[in-house]
Structures are given as C-alpha cells and as structure tokens.
Amino acid sequence: MKNRLFQHTGQLVLFLLKRDRFVIPIWIMGILFFTYSVAAVFPDLYQTAEERQSIAATMNNPAIIAMVGPGYGLDNYTPGAMMAHQMLLFTAIAAAIMSILLVTRHLRADEEEGRIELIRSFPVGRLANISASFIVLTFVNVALALIIGFGLAVMKIESMDLEGSLLYGAAIGAGGFIFTGLTAIFNQLTQNARSALGLSFSALGGFYLLRALGDIDQSGLSWFSPFGYVTGTKVYVENDWLPIFAAAGIGLFFAAAAFYLQSIRDLDTGFLPAGKGREKANKTLLSPIGLTFRLQRTGFICWTAGMFILGISYGAVLGDLESFFQDVDLMKNMLVPVEGYTLTEQFLPMLLSVMAMMGTIPVLMSVLKLAGEEKKGRAENIYSLAISRNRYLWSHIFLALISALFMLLAMAIGLWFAAAAVMEEPFQLSTIFRGAFAFLPALLLMISISVLLVGISAKYGALTWIYLLYSFIVVYLGNLLQFPDWMSKLSPYGYIPQIPVESMDYPAAIMMTIIAALIMVTGTFFYNKRDISG
Amino acid sequence: MAVVETRNLTKKFGTFSALSGVDLSVDKGEVYGFIGPNGAGKSTTIRILLGLLKASSGDAAIFGMDAWRDAVEIHKRLAYVPGDVNLWPNLTGGEVIDLFLKLRGSEKNSKRDEMIERFQLDPTKKCRTYSKGNRQKVALVSAFSAQADLYILDEPTSGLDPLMEKVFQECVMDVKEAGGSVILSSHILSEVEKLCDRVGIIREGTMIETGTLKELRHLTRTSLLVETAEKMGDLEMLKGVHGSEWKGNIVQFQADSEEIGSIMEYVSRFGVIRIESAPPTLEDLFMRHYETQPSQPRGK
Ligand SMILES: Nc1ncnc2c1ncn2[C@@H]1O[C@H](COP(=O)(O)OP(=O)(O)O)[C@@H](O)[C@H]1O
Ligand SMILES: [Mg+2]
Numbered sequence: 001m002k003n004r005l006f007q008h009t010g011q012l013v014l015f016l017l018k019r020d021r022f023v024i025p026i027w028i029m030g031i032l033f034f035t036y037s038v039a040a041v042f043p044d045l046y047q048t049a050e051e052r053q054s055i056a057a058t059m060n061n062p063a064i065i066a067m068v069g070p071g072y073g074l075d076n077y078t079p080g081a082m083m084a085h086q087m088l089l090f091t092a093i094a095a096a097i098m099s100i101l102l103v104t105r106h107l108r109a110d111e112e113e114g115r116i117e118l119i120r121s122f123p124v125g126r127l128a129n130i131s132a133s134f135i136v137l138t139f140v141n142v143a144l145a146l147i148i149g150f151g152l153a154v155m156k157i158e159s160m161d162l163e164g165s166l167l168y169g170a171a172i173g174a175g176g177f178i179f180t181g182l183t184a185i186f187n188q189l190t191q192n193a194r195s196a197l198g199l200s201f202s203a204l205g206g207f208y209l210l211r212a213l214g215d216i217d218q219s220g221l222s223w224f225s226p227f228g229y230v231t232g233t234k235v236y237v238e239n240d241w242l243p244i245f246a247a248a249g250i251g252l253f254f255a256a257a258a259f260y261l262q263s264i265r266d267l268d269t270g271f272l273p274a275g276k277g278r279e280k281a282n283k284t285l286l287s288p289i290g291l292t293f294r295l296q297r298t299g300f301i302c303w304t305a306g307m308f309i310l311g312i313s314y315g316a317v318l319g320d321l322e323s324f325f326q327d328v329d330l331m332k333n334m335l336v337p338v339e340g341y342t343l344t345e346q347f348l349p350m351l352l353s354v355m356a357m358m359g360t361i362p363v364l365m366s367v368l369k370l371a372g373e374e375k376k377g378r379a380e381n382i383y384s385l386a387i388s389r390n391r392y393l394w395s396h397i398f399l400a401l402i403s404a405l406f407m408l409l410a411m412a413i414g415l416w417f418a419a420a421a422v423m424e425e426p427f428q429l430s431t432i433f434r435g436a437f438a439f440l441p442a443l444l445l446m447i448s449i450s451v452l453l454v455g456i457s458a459k460y461g462a463l464t465w466i467y468l469l470y471s472f473i474v475v476y477l478g479n480l481l482q483f484p485d486w487m488s489k490l491s492p493y494g495y496i497p498q499i500p501v502e503s504m505d506y507p508a509a510i511m512m513t514i515i516a517a518l519i520m521v522t523g524t525f526f527y528n529k530r531d532i533s534g
Numbered sequence: 535m536a537v538v539e540t541r542n543l544t545k546k547f548g549t550f551s552a553l554s555g556v557d558l559s560v561d562k563g564e565v566y567g568f569i570g571p572n573g574a575g576k577s578t579t580i581r582i583l584l585g586l587l588k589a590s591s592g593d594a595a596i597f598g599m600d601a602w603r604d605a606v607e608i609h610k611r612l613a614y615v616p617g618d619v620n621l622w623p624n625l626t627g628g629e630v631i632d633l634f635l636k637l638r639g640s641e642k643n644s645k646r647d648e649m650i651e652r653f654q655l656d657p658t659k660k661c662r663t664y665s666k667g668n669r670q671k672v673a674l675v676s677a678f679s680a681q682a683d684l685y686i687l688d689e690p691t692s693g694l695d696p697l698m699e700k701v702f703q704e705c706v707m708d709v710k711e712a713g714g715s716v717i718l719s720s721h722i723l724s725e726v727e728k729l730c731d732r733v734g735i736i737r738e739g740t741m742i743e744t745g746t747l748k749e750l751r752h753l754t755r756t757s758l759l760v761e762t763a764e765k766m767g768d769l770e771m772l773k774g775v776h777g778s779e780w781k782g783n784i785v786q787f788q789a790d791s792e793e794i795g796s797i798m799e800y801v802s803r804f805g806v807i808r809i810e811s812a813p814p815t816l817e818d819l820f821m822r823h824y825e826t827q828p829s830q831p832r833g834k
C-alpha cells in the first residue's frame with residue numbers, strides 16, 4: 001500500500017527533466033561560467049604573494065566579513081583561499097536561488113495552475129510529484145557540485161587541488177540542497193507560488209544577514225544559517241567536510257518535513273491561512289499617484305536596497321584599489337593618471353557612472369509601467385474614470401523623479417559607508433554626493449526620452465532600454481576600446497563631469513535639464529493626442 | 535436632448551475601417567441595446583465614446599459635451615464596465631472598487647456594500663485569484679454603486695451565471711427607474727430583449743437597423759418545432775412560413791414574427807401535442823436584412 005503514494009515517480013522525474021531541459025542547463029552553465037571566469041582571472045590579477053598579502057590585510061574589516069564571510073588562511077592568502085573566501089558564498093546563494101525557483105515551479109506553481117490536479121487524476125501517487133521534484137533538484141545540485149568541483153580541479157591552478165575543488169562544489173550544492181527542502185516547506189504553507197517565493201527569498205535574505213551578524217561577532221550565530229555551513233568549510237585551506245554532512249542532514253530533515261506536510265494536506269490548500277486582503281482601500285491608494293506608487297512599491301524598495309548594496313560592494317573594494325591599479329594593465333588603459341588626484345579619486349567617477357546607469361533601470365521602469373499597464377488592458381480602467389491623461393502620465397513621471405533621487409541617494413550612501421570603513425583616507429560624503437547627483441540631469445534626460453516614446457505609442461517605450469544599453473557600452477567601455485569621442489556624446493551620460501577630478505559643469509546640467517523638460521512636454525503632447533489601446 | 539449622440543462616426547486603424555458613419559443616439563432614461571456580432575465595432579464605438587480612441591471623423595457627444603475633449607468632465611457622471619475586465623493582481627476586489635469610486639469623483643457610495651452583497655463578491659480576495667466572472671462583478675459593483683447618469687456596459691455578462699445575470703438585469707432596471715440611461719452591448723439578441731427600449735444593430739462597422747424591438751419585428755423570425763396528432767397540410771402555403779422540414783408528424787420551420795398569430799391558428803386545428811420555439815437569433819435577422827440589401831465589403 002505504502003508504495004502507492006509514490007506510484008509513477010520515475011515517469012514524473014523524466015517528465016520534469018524534459019520540461020526543464022533548457023532551464024536546468026542554463027542555470028548550471030551560468031554558475032559554472034561565473035566560477036570559471038573568476039578562477040581564470042584571479043591568479044592573473046594578483047600574480048605575486050606580496051600582492052595577495054596586501055589584499056589579505058584588507059580582508060579583516062567588518063564590511064568585508066559581513067559581505068563574504070570571515071577571512072581564513074590570511075597569513076598565506078593563496079589564490080584558492082582568496083577565491084573561496086570572496087566567491088564561494090555568492091555562488092552558493094546563486095545555487096539557492098536556482099533551487100528556490102525550480103522547487104516552487106514544480107510544487108506550488110504547478111498546483112496553482114491546476115496541472116497537479118490533472119496529473120493526480122491519473123494513477124499517480126499522492127507523493128509522486130514532490131518526490132520527483134526532490135529527485136530532480138537533488139540531481140541538479142549534485143551535478144552542479146561535481147561539475148564545478150572537477151571543473152576547478154582540471155584548471156590546475158596553484159593551491160586549488162582536487163579535494164578542495166570538490167569541496168568547493170559540494171558547498172555550493174549544499175546551499176542549493178538546504179534551500180530545496182526549506183522552499184518545499186514554504187510551498188506547503190502558502191497557497192500560491194508568489195507567497196511561497198516571497199517567504200523563501202525572505203528566508204534567504206534573513207539567513208544571509210544572520211550569518212553576517214554571526215561572522216562579525218563570532219558568537220556562533222552563523223551555525224543557525226545555512227550559509228554558515230557554506231563558509232564553514234574553509235575550502236582550499238582546511239578543507240573541512242563536516243559542515244557539508246551537517247548541511248545534507250539539515251536538508252534531509254527539511255525534506256522529510258515537507259513530505260509529511262504534503263502527505264496530510266488537501267490539494268490547493270496551504271497551512272497558513274490565505275490571509276484575507278483588505279476589504280476597503282487605504283486612503284493612500286485612492287489617487288493616481290497612490291495607485292502608481294502602490295503598484296511599484298515592492299520594486300521600488302528592492303531596487304533602493306539593491307542600489308545601497310551595490311554602493312557598499314563597490315565601496316568595499318576601494319580600499320585595495322590603489323595597490324590593485326598598479327598591476328592591472330587593463331585598468332591603466334582606462335585611467336590616465338592625473339596630477340594631484342589619487343587613483344581611487346580618478347576611479348570614483350567610473351564607479352558612479354556604472355551605478356548611475358544601473359540606477360536608471362528602476363527609474364525607467366517607473367515610466368514604462370504606464371505602457372505596461374496599457375498593454376495589459378488596465379489603462380482603460382483609469383481613463384474611463386474622471387482622470388485626465390496628464391494626471392496619470394505625470395503620476396508616473398513624478399514617481400520616476402522620486403525614484404531617481406532615491407537610487408542616487410542609496411548608492412551614494414552605500415558607497416560612502418563602505419568606503420569609510422575600508423579606506424585609509426576615505427572620501428568626504430560631500431564628494432560622493434556631488435559625484436552621484438551630477439548624474440541627475442542624465443537621468444532626467446533618460447526619463448524624458450521614455451516619456452516621449454511612450455507618448456508616441458506604448459509599443460515604443462521599450463526602445464529606451466536600447467538607448468541605455470548603448471550608453472552603458474560607450475561610456476563604460478568607450479575609454480577601454482578607444483571609441484571616438486562623439487559616440488559617448490550621443491549619450492546623456494557622456495556629458496557628466498568626472499567629479500572629483502573635474503568640477504561640476506552647471507551650464508551643461510542646466511541645459512540638459514531644460515532639454516529634458518522640453519522632451520517631456522513634447523511626449524505629454526503626443527500622449528494626449530493618441531489612442532489608448534487598452 | 536439626447537444623452538449620447540454620435541454623428542457619422544468613422545474610425546480607421548491604418549487602412550482598415552472599423553467604423554464607417556455610425557449614427558447613434560440614446561435618450562435620457564433609455565436602455566439602448568447595441569447589438570452586433572464579434573468584430574462588428576461595438577467596443578470601438580464605445581471606446582470612442584469614452585475618449586480612449588480618437589474618431590477619424592464625425593462627432594461623438596455625451597451630455598452635450600465632446601467625448602474626446604471633455605472626457606474627464608463627462609466621466610464624473612458615467613460608469614463603464616468593459617467586456618474584458620483587467621485588474622491589478624495584487625490589489626483586492628474591495629480596494630479596486632473603492633479606487634474606481636473615488637477616481638470617478640463620486641463621494642456618495644452608500645450602495646457599495648449593498649452591491650457587493652447582491653453580486654455575492656468576496657472583496658477581500660486579491661484580484662489574481664478572481665475568475666473572469668468575479669472580475670466582471672468587481673467592475674459591475676463599482677459601476678452600480680456609483681450614482682451615474684449614464685452606464686456604458688460592453689458585453690458585461692459574458693462571465694456571469696444565470697443567477698447573477700438576473701441580479702444584473704435588476705440593477706439595470708433600477709438605473710432606468712432612477713432616470714439613468716444605459717448602453718448595453720451584446721452579440722446575443724435575446725439577451726438584450728428583456729432590458730432594452732431600443733436597439734441599434736451594427737455589422738462590419740455600419741449601423742444597419744435602429745428602432746424598438748417591435749419596430750424590428752419585421753426582421754425577426756422565430757424557429758418553431760411542432761408535433762401534431764393529425765398530419766398537417768402543406769405549411770409552406772401559409773404566409774410567413776419558411777424552410778419547413780418534416781419528420782413524420784413533426785415539423786420544424788421558421789416563422790416571421792408578425793405572422794405567428796395566423797400560423798398558430800392554423801396549426802392548432804390539427805391537435806398540437808408538442809410545441810418548441812427558439813428566439814430569433816442575430817444571424818436570422820441579418821439573413822433577412824440582407825435578403826433585400828447586399829452587403830458591401832469593408833475597408834478599401
Ligand atoms: N487597435 C486596433 N487596431 C486594429 N484593428 C482593431 C483595433 N481595435 C479593433 N480593431 C478591429 O476593429 C474591428 C472592430 O472591433 P471591436 O470594436 O472590438 O468589435 P466588437 O466589440 O463589436 O466585437 C475588429 O475587426 C477588430 O479586429
Ligand atoms: Mg467587443
């Protein structure tokens with residue numbers, strides 16, 4: 001009788017593998033490619049032991065520990081130790097994200113879409129789908145571990161031996177395995193895939209922070225986070241396998257819990273109450289701007305946090321940049337030394353411009369949301385009410401402007417915060433702020449262009465992304481690839497002064513702002529004259 | 535004065551003429567049925583009335599104001615229910631209803647809770663979880679809670695079950711009693727029969743008939759199935775009988791609506807055992823219309 005619960009698990013495994021025949025290889029290849037490319041460049045970046053030791057000296061500050069885990073083997077900072085210390089945790093997080101997405105796809109998403117109901121109507125066991133999902137995910141994580149392990153070993157990099165490499169892979173797979181079980185539990189609790197993903201990613205973020213705290217105060221708190229087991233292996237230095245076995249045990253325990261919960265619940269139910277939504281709307285929702293903000297709130301918060309973290313990660317590397325620059329020919333091409341400025345000061349504008357362009361993404365998304373709403377047939381809801389085109393359009397523009405300010409602010413504060421922790425002579429807050437906000441006119445121009453395109457037709461809005469991509473290529477890689485000057489002058493980012501090396505160019509900023517305003521007004525004009533298609 | 539009035543309304547999408555010269559008028563307190571098969575141009579007309587689309591030529595006025603230019607002013611007194619209701623997945627039905635009521639500018643929404651009750655909607659659920667019918671209910675609740683002067687309803691009942699359709703019909707009657715006007719579009723003739731004072735029939739972007747259903751009677755045929763004890767004589771001899779088909783003592787045929795009386799009288803002489811009738815369909819109506827006027831190709 002017992003067997004009946006698992007009837008046809010084997011066929012389902014094949015079926016799931018077939019459904020995921022593109023997704024799984026893409027994830028594995030992506031993670032592998034990331035690992036390979038870092039492993040390939042690290043030894044070249046730091047060719048001598050002295051260089052590595054100078055980096056090692058910066059690895060003991062709290063910002064770095066919070067980000068990548070405690071340093072180990074710092075007295076003899078081999079390429080292996082360096083790679084494992086700085087990259088292993090992030091790679092394990094990628095494996096965890098992969099597992100969260102794949103598990104939810106096969107458990108709750110399939111159930112929500114009614115596919116499980118269909119499968120269950122065949123002579124298929126009640127636990128067959130969850131078993132098949134686990135088998136597939138275990139297979140994926142083990143395959144990932146082995147491919148990365150052997151892959152690193154065959155590169156024959158000094159200090160990266162077979163055992164260490166296999167452990168490196170195993171630590172990544174262990175991260176994925178624990179989150180497979182944990183996500184499977186969350187999939188039992190909630191009633192829809194979205195909430196399951198929400199819980200899983202919150203857990204991922206929470207465990208990352210828990211480990212950061214534990215690593216900083218060394219209280220052992222890290223062992224309550226799956227990521228503590230990943231960094232606890234001390235790959236390439238101590239090669240401790242114990243955390244891997246512990247992680248496998250924890251993963252199995254989570255899996256057993258998920259199986260039990262699955263076995264006692266009805267189809268389409270969850271253990272958490274469905275969470276009744278609001279019966280009446282909050283006052284803050286009841287205006288075009290209120291609605292617009294509400295629809296973008298989650299994205300807005302995530303992007304602000306993301307820009308802050310991006311600022312921190314860029315800031316964290318500033319400390320060892322001076323020594324780094326001396327050896328990297330690549331960077332020398334990008335930076336022509338300027339008298340009277342340190343190399344970090346010269347490097348700052350480039351960091352800021354990359355971050356400003358990243359920060360432009362959510363800003364443009366705010367404007368393009370208007371086109372998205374139209375394509376999804378929801379704009380007509382608003383325009384059949386007593387709301388003018390101007391009012392709804394400018395709600396989006398206004399939010400984009402606020403978003404621009406927040407993104408620049410978040411990245412500037414993040415950068416300053418980390419730079420203050422790691423640099424011997426940290427930047428002034430005002431320097432970073434001036435540098436960051438110098439990009440505001442460029443963002444305004446990007447907003448205005450998206451307004452113009454959306455104003456002409458909802459279809460054209462997405463063209464703004466191409467322009468942003470173009471800007472990124474010419475401004476970021478332009479120096480390196482020796483593009484002619486006029487190419488970067490076709491992008492608004494090409495007109496932003498290199499603060500602190502150059503001084504603020506107010507006439508240019510004012511000019512750009514005026515042009516942006518004119519383009520926005522033109523876009524508004526078109527938007528008022530055209531058909532709303534849905 | 536007419537509440538809604540369009541004159542010679544034309545809309546081209548590229549070279550395709552979705553509407554060519556649509557004239558339509560709705561009076562105060564009138565329920566107007568706007569009938570036509572799928573793709574006839576009902577939604578396009580309605581979207582021009584809502585100021586979502588700009589007419590290529592012609593005029594559209596609501597409350598005596600220009601439908602395009604004065605859209606915001608007009609919409610304060612208008613409620614619209616689209617055929618395909620698209621809502622925001624992460625807002626609840628209740629939130630959407632409140633939003634719509636507020637953004638229409640109607641402060642009085644005392645009927646909100648009553649309407650939610652009548653349509654049996656759970657307003658605490660996220661729109662993501664609503665079926666098509668429930669999404670339609672959200673739009674209907676928000677429309678009928680508003681004290682509007684004009685209701686534009688574009689195939690609003692396609693997702694509703696018969697019970698809810700009844701509630702919907704009551705709501706439309708309430709609006710009419712309160713002196714409001716309604717445009718109700720549909721591709722099913724019988725659906726609007728019960729409610730509408732007048733109907734306009736559109737096909738391929740052209741209005742082909744307008745009038746009360748009584749006036750359009752001459753265009754409608756009822757299809758009948760009759761079984762009699764004695765075998766009847768040749769029915770086709772009678773005026774208004776078409777396409778009769780026999781199977782023993784059972785006959786199936788189409789009857790012109792205006793001749794039904796005399797046909798029944800004849801049939802009853804043979805001892806009626808069973809009689810079934812199906813309401814006239816739009817297709818029948820078109821068939822009769824085009825028996826006299828051949829259609830012209832659309833576009834150019
Ligand atoms: N935005 C558009 N672009 C091109 N053709 C359209 C557009 N909207 C509607 N049409 C066409 O116009 C005709 C009328 O459509 P519609 O008004 O939606 O019909 P109905 O509502 O009567 O079913 C259809 O043939 C449809 O394909
Ligand atoms: Mg339609």
